[in-house]
Amino acid sequence: MKRILRYSLLLLTVILSIGTYFTNKLMYIRKKDNAVIVERESIAGRLNVSAYDQLEKEEHFIHSPLGYSLKVVVAAPYPSNRYVIISHGVTENKTNSIKYMNLFLSRGFNVVIYDHRRHGESGGKTTSYGYYEKYDLKAVVDWLKRQKGPDVLLGIHGESMGAATMLLYAGSLADDADFYIADCPFSDLSGQLTHHLRTTFKLPPKVILPISNVFLRLRDKYSIHDVSPLAVVSYISKPVLFIHSKDDTFIPPVMTEMLYEQKNEPKKLFIAKNGAHAQSYNENKEAYEAAIDSFFTDNGIPFQVEDSPAHKFER
Numbered sequence: 001m002k003r004i005l006r007y008s009l010l011l012l013t014v015i016l017s018i019g020t021y022f023t024n025k026l027m028y029i030r031k032k033d034n035a036v037i038v039e040r041e042s043i044a045g046r047l048n049v050s051a052y053d054q055l056e057k058e059e060h061f062i063h064s065p066l067g068y069s070l071k072v073v074v075a076a077p078y079p080s081n082r083y084v085i086i087s088h089g090v091t092e093n094k095t096n097s098i099k100y101m102n103l104f105l106s107r108g109f110n111v112v113i114y115d116h117r118r119h120g121e122s123g124g125k126t127t128s129y130g131y132y133e134k135y136d137l138k139a140v141v142d143w144l145k146r147q148k149g150p151d152v153l154l155g156i157h158g159e160s161m162g163a164a165t166m167l168l169y170a171g172s173l174a175d176d177a178d179f180y181i182a183d184c185p186f187s188d189l190s191g192q193l194t195h196h197l198r199t200t201f202k203l204p205p206k207v208i209l210p211i212s213n214v215f216l217r218l219r220d221k222y223s224i225h226d227v228s229p230l231a232v233v234s235y236i237s238k239p240v241l242f243i244h245s246k247d248d249t250f251i252p253p254v255m256t257e258m259l260y261e262q263k264n265e266p267k268k269l270f271i272a273k274n275g276a277h278a279q280s281y282n283e284n285k286e287a288y289e290a291a292i293d294s295f296f297t298d299n300g301i302p303f304q305v306e307d308s309p310a311h312k313f314e315r
Contacts, residue, residue: 015211018208018211019211020215023219027128027216028126032091046282047095059074061121064135066117070122070139071120071121071122073113074144078110081152082152082302083152084111084154084155084157085114085144085157086159087116087159088113088115088116088161088162089163090161093116094120097159098113100157100159107303107304109303112140116133117136126220129227130189137165138173141169155177156170159278160184166185167233168232172232175237179240179295181295183280184243184245185256186251189224190225194209233259233263237264239295239299241268241270241295242257242268243288244280245271245279245280246273256269257269273287
């Protein structure tokens with residue numbers, strides 16, 4: 001009897017350790033310091049801090065329906081109703097979105113960048129890989145339409161977790177943008193975690209994931225299986241441009257290919273030749289921009305490549 005009790009306590013300790021450790025890794029993933037992001041983007045020539053600081057823009061804190069504030073920055077140099085909202089990846093913040101801001105400003109769009117929950121200057125206690133973030137994205141969209149009017153021609157660009165968030169938003173909450181650009185999204189969180197448990201931790205996902213999922217439900221009130229862009233992408237009727245680097249090992253490009261196959265027309269797929277995860281634009285700038293311009297042309301989205309304020313804060 002004592003032996004059974006001892007083994008039972010040992011098993012319980014193991015389960016508690018596994019569940020707590022892996023949900024901590026998920027919910028409180030270590031974020032990059034903003035100074036590190038600024039230095040990286042500046043050295044790479046994607047950010048001129050002084051010029052960006054002088055860019056005419058509006059900064060706002062808007063209310064999340066989940067009970068915290070979201071930091072939003074609006075750069076609107078054009079007297080038009082064309083806007084792009086940019087949704088950044090996990091561990092990053094809105095500073096990482098500035099390079100994409102440059103891209104869309106130079107095509108005649110006004111641009112909104114913002115910090116996800118628990119990132120940058122936004123509130124929120126945990127990261128949920130799109131599950132709660134999709135409601136925050138909806139709050140940003142709704143706020144922009146209240147500010148600028150319901151006739152806004154709106155695009156959303158997302159990178160990595162930001163792309164998954166965008167697809168979850170469009171597929172399960174509101175398909176109310178005019179176009180979407182999904183750069184290196186995962187197809188579903190379960191598959192992404194399975195991939196990392198096998199490649200990074202060398203651990204059996206069939207043991208770790210069920211335990212972690214029970215703890216995640218208890219601690220953050222959602223399931224790993226609830227975070228699946230693949231399950232909802234077919235409900236998106238608006239045009240989607242899917243982008244991925246062929247050499248991405250963090251989120252395998254097959255995940256984007258699966259999403260592309262599941263999405264109904266209109267859609268477009270661009271697999272970049274160079275770069276690791278979330279490096280498609282950095283390592284394939286001309287081809288990336290050409291893919292976006294082709295996507296716009298194919299879907300009748302008005303744009304013009306011009307000498308815009310973007311060039312004033314990109315070195």
